[in-house]
Amino acid sequence: MHEQAFRFGRAGHLVGIAGLPASAGSPVGVIVLNAGLVHRVGPFRLHVELTRRLNAAGYPTLRFDLSTLGDSGASGQPLSRTEQVRADVADAMDLLARQAGCTRFVLAGLCSGAQNAHAVACTEPRVAGAVFLDGYIYRTFGHRLRHYLPRLLNARRIARFMTQRRQRTAPPEAPAFATTMPPRAQVRAEIAGMLARGQRLCFIYSGGISEYFNHPRQFRECFGRLATHPAVSVAFFAETDHTYVLAGDRTRLIGNIEAWLQCQFPATGVSTP
Secondary structure, eight states: OEEEEEEESTTSOEEEEEEEOSSOOOSEEEEEOOOTTOOTTOGGGHHHHHHHHHHHTTOOEEEEEOTTSTTOOOOOOOOOHHHHHHHHHHHHHHHHHHHHOOOEEEEEEETHHHHHHHHHHTTOTTEEEEEEESOSOOOOHHHHHHHHHHHHTOHHHHHHHHHHHHHOOSOOOOOSSOOOOOOHHHHHHHHHHHHHTTOEEEEEEEGGGTTTOOOTTHHHHHHGGGGGOTTEEEEEETTSOTTOOSHHHHHHHHHHHHHHHHHHSOOOSOOOO
8 A cells, every 4th residue: 555645625725645555445435534633643643553554454545634723724715614524524535536436435533533524424425434433422321320329339439529529619620622512312313314324333432431431331321222223333442541542452443443344344356565
């Protein structure tokens, strides 16, 4: 395989790295979106490792910076952020279609990247599937029970909490960055729409978001029968952190994504680069 840098987009404002397999393997390309404000390499070079592994398996890939992130500039178009993300991803699909002949695409993103992938998958007909890393999830009764019950049964933890509460003189600071989550019913309906259009969805959650997700069963608690849909895959890596800082955790994650892709979108005619 070989990698090539491109400046592309309707305004020539986007920058990305396309990875092209040594021989034609899959008509499905994989596009990896920024994780928050992190450059296209991803946290701890996760996106680089992921795309190169997928290239070796026969999948064309593109890791790129959305408008105003990393090396990409502004498009100059009067669009909302969601509209801009959709336009940027459409440009990315056009690029990978020209370079590798892809006709369908799988989107992958971590955290806000997963949310952006969700927004695109809701409306873009060329999306065949998506990998959502720590994407939308909502606290459930089961989550609260699993989260609070062990703490309520720990006398030392309760005593420490009460001491800290008495010593607190000012309200806790608000987080520097906060995300407004859409209503759960809206997200459930949007996922159902993706499945109705034939998209295949992979949801992976890490132990780094235990404040929101703490058990594989929670996906079903949150989204009901969608969890048992044959095109839905759910995994929980309880021992990993949110950004996959450890090399072993990244290797396990990438292996899981590759296995899911090969099952859902098999690449053929692959030769070892």
